Amino acid sequence: MSRLTGVGVSSGRASGPVARVADPLPEPSATPAPAEPAAEAARIRPAAEAVAERLFERASRVEGDAKAVLETTAAMAMDPALSSQAEQLVTGRSLPAPRAVYEAANGFAEALRATGGYMAERARDVQDVRDRIIAELVGVTPPGVPELDQQSVLLARDLAPADTADLDPSMVLALVTEEGGPTSHTAILARALGIPAVVAVRGVLAVPDVVGAVVDGDSGEVETSGQEVPVQAAERVAPSEWNGVGATADGKPVKVVANVGSGADARAAVAAGAQGVGLFRTEFCYLAAGEEPTVETQRAAYHEVIAPFAGKPVIVRTLDAGADKPLAFLDMGVEPNPALGVRGLRVAFDRPDVLDRQLEAIAVAAADSGAEVSVMAPMVATVDEAAWFAARVRAAGLPRAGVMIEIPAAALSAADILGAVDFVSIGTNDLAQYVFAADRMMGALAELNDPWQPALLRLIAEVGRAGRELDKPVGVCGEAASDPLLGGVLAGLGVTSLSMAAAAVPAVGATLAKHPLAAFEQAAEAALAAPTAAHAREAAKSALA
16 A cells, blocks of 8 residues: 555545546657648648537536536637647648647647636646547547546546546546646536545556555545555535525525636536626637737627626626736736736736726626626735726726735735725635745645645635625635635635635535534634644534534
8 A cells, every 4th residue: 555645625535446547648759741741731620620529519418517618628629720720830841730739739738828827727728639639630549537337536647627527426436636736627626526636646646556545635645555445435515405595504695606717607607506706707808819809809708708697796807917928919028037027907007008998898798788797906916006996997987896815915905905995806826826935837836835724824814804894895716715615614714705616616505504604713713723734624624523
């Protein structure tokens, strides 16, 4: 029996036989050059269309978030920009079609990584599409989750959304990955399905002859064995237990809302029963644009996402871009340390016209939708910045202005900032990254980005205290909100809304309804007093037992 440790991202303990998820295909060779480059290039688009067709067919058999994930991945496969780039590499450099797809997709993935944050996490999706198209071109089975004939623990290097979108939770006992972190797709999926998961388990794939495993999603421990391990499933929260109203057992409202970035995300959120939108990422409207989209183009894009939430709250985040998220029309230049440079609201200080046009588009889309639209700014550090943004929001005719709390200085100045705006929303992903000086995309630093870290919880507690004193809403829109146990702790810290991936909505809502607010407050106090992330999780769990 080998014992390894990673980061537990979904609670529970389970054991059983191991099923390995196939690794990506080997890197295709750049030789031999095709005898007929035009004919070789012509193979790419049909292969991409075949991949998309299979993904759409899978999407037709499921609903909600799984449907949205598969449709989004299918749309990536059909992206004409990817096919065109690959075709040009065949005809221009005489590359075989598989190699051309490999290089073209890698170029797109690198651009997304450079973008940072949420978009960087989509680089894994592009690689998944890449491998599926290459498998189609060379005539082999694409990598991914194998057909399960028994309940199993899935062991993988990492998991792409399309790998697991239509996973049967009755057959999967737990998830273990060598890479990934607390904000990875694996973490989000596992919490949504209510199955234990441990990520960033370095060396787990190198353990020889693994037949069975025991997975503890609380401690982050994974025991692998060369012999059979008895099947034991973790206890799960049944999403059907939730009545669709975000509240604690004693009726204290805690809104359960969704993070969205596209029309597909919005539809999945509605299907999951989300009470609104806590974070609408607007970057999707800009990423492929060579020049700034017009107000009308933006309005149409925003309306598609906002309209499904007529009569419900929707918080729109203004453009989160800058040197670490390069957009051609902004021409921000090169910075030695983009993560600490001109990004988020800081871009608007130099280009307020871009912000004003976006606010105009949001205001028109909001008026047409019937939704209760608010606007918030990313990367706010001081009260002066918050007040400057709020003034522009109100000048645009939008009634409510808020800001993201993702810089430690903003968390420490929460009372002053809340005096200048109507609400705040804590982005735990970036806040953890800046608190611990640890890139959240690096699996080796995943433990530092664990949202149960007491230092992070103590900052959140400061913001929650300020919200209570000023009677203003405090939300959380980082992935911390999608952990059902941690969601209750956040409510105990004074958080009034939790925003997450659509798939996690029912489980979080059901868990909130299990205990009165006083119990969550006791769990929060226990977590705050803990010395480590693992101890904080265990202390909260014990307090609610």
